Amino acid sequence: MFAAVAGCATSAPDAVLPYRVDGDAIRERLAAAPGDAARGKAVVVSRDSNCLLCHAVPDSGVRFMGNVGPSLEGVGAQLTEGQLRLRIVDSMRLNRETKMPSYYRVDELNRVAEAWRGQPVLTAQQVEDTVAYLLTLR
Amino acid sequence: MKSGIEFVSDDLRKLQADDFANPGMLWVARGEKIWGEAAGNGGKSCAACHGVAAKSMQGVAARYPRVDPGAARLVNLEGRINLCRDRKQQAQPLGPESDELLALTAYVAHQSRGVPVSVTLDMQNRKDFERGRELYNRRIGQMNLACTHCHDRSWGKKLAAETVSQGHGNAFPAYRLEWQSVGSLQRRIRACFYGLRAEMPPYGAQELLDLELYLAWRAGGLPVETPGVRR
Numbered sequence: 001m002f003a004a005v006a007g008c009a010t011s012a013p014d015a016v017l018p019y020r021v022d023g024d025a026i027r028e029r030l031a032a033a034p035g036d037a038a039r040g041k042a043v044v045v046s047r048d049s050n051c052l053l054c055h056a057v058p059d060s061g062v063r064f065m066g067n068v069g070p071s072l073e074g075v076g077a078q079l080t081e082g083q084l085r086l087r088i089v090d091s092m093r094l095n096r097e098t099k100m101p102s103y104y105r106v107d108e109l110n111r112v113a114e115a116w117r118g119q120p121v122l123t124a125q126q127v128e129d130t131v132a133y134l135l136t137l138r
Numbered sequence: 139m140k141s142g143i144e145f146v147s148d149d150l151r152k153l154q155a156d157d158f159a160n161p162g163m164l165w166v167a168r169g170e171k172i173w174g175e176a177a178g179n180g181g182k183s184c185a186a187c188h189g190v191a192a193k194s195m196q197g198v199a200a201r202y203p204r205v206d207p208g209a210a211r212l213v214n215l216e217g218r219i220n221l222c223r224d225r226k227q228q229a230q231p232l233g234p235e236s237d238e239l240l241a242l243t244a245y246v247a248h249q250s251r252g253v254p255v256s257v258t259l260d261m262q263n264r265k266d267f268e269r270g271r272e273l274y275n276r277r278i279g280q281m282n283l284a285c286t287h288c289h290d291r292s293w294g295k296k297l298a299a300e301t302v303s304q305g306h307g308n309a310f311p312a313y314r315l316e317w318q319s320v321g322s323l324q325r326r327i328r329a330c331f332y333g334l335r336a337e338m339p340p341y342g343a344q345e346l347l348d349l350e351l352y353l354a355w356r357a358g359g360l361p362v363e364t365p366g367v368r369r
Contacts, residue, residue: 050281053298064299068292092282099292101281109282111337116280 016106016120024094025082030104030124040133043126049103057137068099076135084131088122103127141360142303145294146369154309154367162244162313162365165237165320169245172238178229184242187226191249199247200255200362203351205262212266212347216243216322234341240320244311247364254361255308257354266344270352273345279336285349288330300369305330306357307350309366320365323350 019026029035044051045060052060054068079087086093091100103121112118122130143151157163173184173191188194203214209221219242220231232239259267274285288297289305296302310323317325324346331338339345 064296066296066298068288068295068297068302099283099287101283105282109280110276110278112278112280113332113335113337116335119280121280 015118016104017124019089021086021093022082024086025080026085026089027082029128030085030089031128033125033128035125035128035130035132037129037132037136039126040129040131043122043130044133049122049126049130050101054099072134072137074138076137079134081131081135084134085127088127088130139306139357139360140293140304141363142306142309142368143363143366145301145303146367150315150367150369154363154365160313160365160367162311162320162367165241165244165311165313166248166365168237169241169243169248172242173245178223178227180226180228182227184222187222191246195246195249197250197253199250199364200253201257203266203347203354204257205266212263212344212351214323214347214350215247216324217342217347219243219246235322235325240311240322243322244320244365247311247362250362251364252361254359255354255357257351257358259355263351266348266351267355269345270348270350273349274352279331279334281334281336283334285330305353306360307353308357308360309363309368311364312366312368314368316369323353 017030019030020028041060043049044057045062051057051072052062052065054066056065056067056071056073058071058073075084087100089104090102091098092102101121104124104127106118106120143154146154153159153161170191176183176186185191199215202218203212205211206213206218206221208225213221216234216239219239223229223231232242257263277284277287285305288302292302293304294301307323307326310326311320312326313320314326322341324341327346327349328338328341
């Protein structure tokens with residue numbers, strides 16, 4: 001996939017590993033270890049991922065949550081593991097106009113600030129952890 | 139089309155509307171003082187040439203940024219003031235976001251309060267405008283979003299605790315609680331770049347001027363509010 005060729009000169013060679021898209025899902029795990037829902041929750045509520053800037057997650061314990069994106073309540077019942085993975089990795093593959101950032105991607109980005117250049121927002125393991133957590137939202 | 143003031147809390151709206159409480163008015167008052175002070179080798183004050191600002195500067199800010207005939211390039215209000223510092227007063231240009239430049243800019247822009255923003259597009263600023271529009275619509279930063287994703291397609295929605303506005307510049311320079319100070323439109327735009335984890339253009343950069351022009355064009359008709367009060 002082009003995400004693997006990715007990266008241009010600035011990214012670390014292994015910043016984003018190759019993955020395969022089937023339809024609207026990435027079926028295989030990106031990381032060797034299975035996702036951990038507790039760690040995934042920490043990712044989702046953190047300021048690094050910024051998920052709650054745009055989404056509400058009931059019971060997250062966070063006071064101010066946005067609604068630029070839909071509430072993630074029940075999303076674990078609506079989408080499969082593979083569908084969730086692709087949406088986090090690169091929603092632009094589903095919708096060029098999406099407002100959902102691409103969390104596991106380093107290619108074809110414009111003027112990324114130096115501190116973040118060549119790195120995806122989330123590591124492969126963090127994507128897996130996040131997917132595991134979202135699957136618990138039923 | 140809605141000004142950013144329509145998206146802030148009642149408290150902030152009241153603060154902006156009350157000239158005695160609006161903290162931005164401190165900068166306006168300071169600007170008024172500087173307006174009357176002689177500066178530079180020319181030994182002249184702004185007032186020496188421009189007289190009463192309420193008359194000579196009324197409506198001026200609403201037409202900026204514009205291509206300055208003398209400089210033959212796009213300048214914003216800050217840049218135009220610095221042209222006078224340099225050429226008419228033979229004084230050092232004032233630094234970006236310096237208290238004096240913010241004060242003078244706020245004072246001059248305040249003379250246009252209530253005047254509808256209206257920049258005209260012509261052969262001279264067309265390229266600047268097109269670049270501004272292009273940047274406004276280009277995804278930037280690690281967050282991979284363009285200005286348009288928030289300010290055209292998400293206004294009225296919540297981004298954490300903040301209501302996203304249409305991203306107009308008509309209140310600037312504005313007092314932001316977060317800054318505990320008045321700041322320029324360029325500072326506000328840079329804050330959005332920062333939030334997107336995008337490389338910020340330096341103050342005065344052509345890219346920021348281009349964006350300012352595009353913003354002024356899309357805000358056409360909204361009244362100048364300077365000094366605005368924002369979160």
